[in-house]
Amino acid sequence: MKPDRKQGNQPETRPERESAGRAHRFWNAVKIPILAILISLVAAGVIIAVTGSNPFKAYYALLQGSGLAPKSSYANYKSMLTDFLSYVNYFTPMIFAALAVAVALRAGLFNIGVSGQMLAAGFTATVLVGYSHLNAVAAKPLVLLIGMAVGGLAGALVGFLKYRFNINEVVSTIMLNYIFQYVVSFMINTYYVDPVSRQSKEVSPASRLTLMDTPVGNLKIDIPLGILAALLAVVLVWILFDRTKLGYELKAVGFSRSAARYAGIRVGKCMVLSMTISGVLAGLAGVTYYLGYMGSIQPKVLLNTGFDAIAVSLLGSNNPFGIIFSTMLISLIGKGSTYMRSAAGVDTEIASVITGMILLFSACSAYFRYRMERKKRDKEQTVKEEK
């Protein structure tokens, strides 16, 4: 019926078309996040200008505060490098958390419980390793392993509830968030509280995933070891979805449960597995936060990281490499805000406003993309129905 389409199948034109298709897909994937970022930067710029400051100076201060641009002066033992590494230290947990969200989303599940899983993993590792006398060589890998195990179990539980009892994962993860939050704060307040800081006692330096205040030359640097694991995780998640049988199955389940089942894929197993992997990643986010960045746990507080991760993952189009960039961007604003206040006189709250706007616009743009695609699809559908 459509002779004009047939050319696409002829071998000589196929390779070009495919590379063109890839470039096209890449552009499709990045155009909406980029647009969202630009719009929100402009909008926030207007707000900053209205409050009487110079938006360009403010944005530059964000870069300076995160060690991406030189400051005019540095304190003792500090430099652009120390700023940058402390920025890396700050965003490492977010990479894991956003990956956790992305893995679940690819399989069609919504893991809202990343924060709770982080807390459970962080707390367990703190108690078991952080308060022990193990040496660094034994303690650090053990922290990672415990984080993965606890997070994975928490995720698997959610997947199992979904598979066995058809309990919506959104509901069960929210409820588990509460359970983890209050059980952990009870334990901390009863057994592990530091009377001065009102937080849990600090973990041993040997178990800490960030080497704090390490003297290097005339600098004192925080060296975040977790980032290596995070980058490895990015690559592994990419391989999982692009190159493995399991990834193929998870994606099939995420796109269409009925078609996956028809193909003989065990849908329940895939849901449990994807939640487990998601939980493992959330657990890693937990240990890199509580035993890396922080060193202690504040009772009764559930981190925003797990929720922001949803938006970060969306902003990165659920793509592992995209997530690195969206994480760095969102964290840049959070990390640089203190310096922005002192250098440009812009309140730190404005930083939250910018973050909020980017996330809002990117969330909206997911909606716009959906609308655009649906419109396109409807059109195709009606054309199809003609036939």
Add this chain to the structure above:
Amino acid sequence: MAEEYIVEMRHITKRFPGIVANDDVTIQVRKGEIYALLGENGAGKSTLMSMLFGMYEPDEGEIYIRGEKVKLESPNHATRLNIGMVHQHFKLVSNYTVAENIVMGMEPVKKMLGFLPVVDLKKANSEIQALSEKYGLAVNPTDVIENINVSTQQRVEILKMLYREAEILIFDEPTAVLTPQEIDFLLEIIKGLRDNGKTIILITHKLEEIKRIADRCAILNRGKLIDVLNVADTSTKTMANLMVGREVSFETEKKPAGFGDTVLEVSGLNVYNKQNFHVVRDVSFQIRAGEILAIAGVAGNGQVEIADAIAGLMPVRSGKILLNGEDITDMPIRERTLKGISYIPEDRQNYGVVMDFTLSENLALKNYFKEPFCKKGMLNRRAFEENSGRLIEKYDIRSGQGSSTVVRSMSGGNQQKAIVGREIELASPFMIFVQPTRGLDIGAIENIHRQMIAERDKGRAILLISLELDEIMDCADTIAVIYNGEIQKIAPADTLTANQVGEFMMGVNKKQAVNGKGGRGE
């Protein structure tokens, strides 16, 4: 010229990306006639009528209603001009009653407590009762849509138009979902409507229906108007040739069957659906190598559930399914595939393909876990590409970007070709074809029938489930007729006529059925 025609569409052209759906088409419909639009799938009949119903705007051309030039902006606008349309896929709210569906959008309103406007359902019910009696369209206004059968639902759609005082009634392939007996009944209704002064436009590709009721007939081919004929002076053969644009044979080429050993044996099968209805009742049959067994039946009588149960998508309550003598009743889906079942499902978009996967990923959906596609859990992308390149060529699957096309962007016909190709390539001894040609054009239908019969000749056992009686009569070696989950009759295809099959489909018992007249088509 003005008053003579109630509907005139002049020089209509409508383009969609990559296709000209209507190319300079002019039709003129007289008041009080039955005007048929005849053409293959994709000839542009539905597009033309969608424009008359205000769903699309023509790119070029003009529409005149009762001699006045109009620009139809929406279906609501068309309704105001007394144009009504019964769509191929009914647009009914399934958990509302007949009356609620009919009055929806223009409900009779009464004031509760003197000021609160509420829908006056009692009035609606009585109005609809009166309307249904006037036109002989028997419905019960208080029945819920999901509990009534397809032909009654269609009557509800017709009443919906009449309630809106439609004078020009468009029927889009109204008989596609009906049994022969229901078709007779519907055609009588349509005649009755004409005799009541309505103007009818009938979209169809069934010549016999046109011959029976239409006054005039416009023939479309690939978007172009070929001819407008007086039905009384034209033979169906002529119409068919004009429609397809070449000489057509009404028969599918088929060698006589040579049956081998029993491949599939189903005995005492009982299946309950999710709502715990008993949808398959004590069904038993056997299919031999080299045999096409077709299950005929009106939609929703349990035939799809039989296929799902055999493929493992639906649990079996009792009974046995044997494949080559091996009990597969409780086997997981994947194992059944490996034991040798190919399955072309009814719902191709929700089951047959993962719509957001690429073509190459979809073409390996049943064997991605085997070498060469997968080694030790890692996928070999090149094997995917090679496989899909081969199948694209062999089964003429057309798409925008070859192997890397996302299947969602492909046309339904090509999606189906991909599924059929993939399933045939599995070379399973047993194959299930459910509605394999639904929504496809005549060329594609011929092609799929040819492939199915070729597989039969290779000695595969084939279960064909179809709502199209013609398809069953053309392809089957053995016909089983199902009604209400029960097999009414199993017999060699050459011992049954289409009419007999039709009567079994309605659940009429054997004695009465024997009197049915033979023959189909001409």
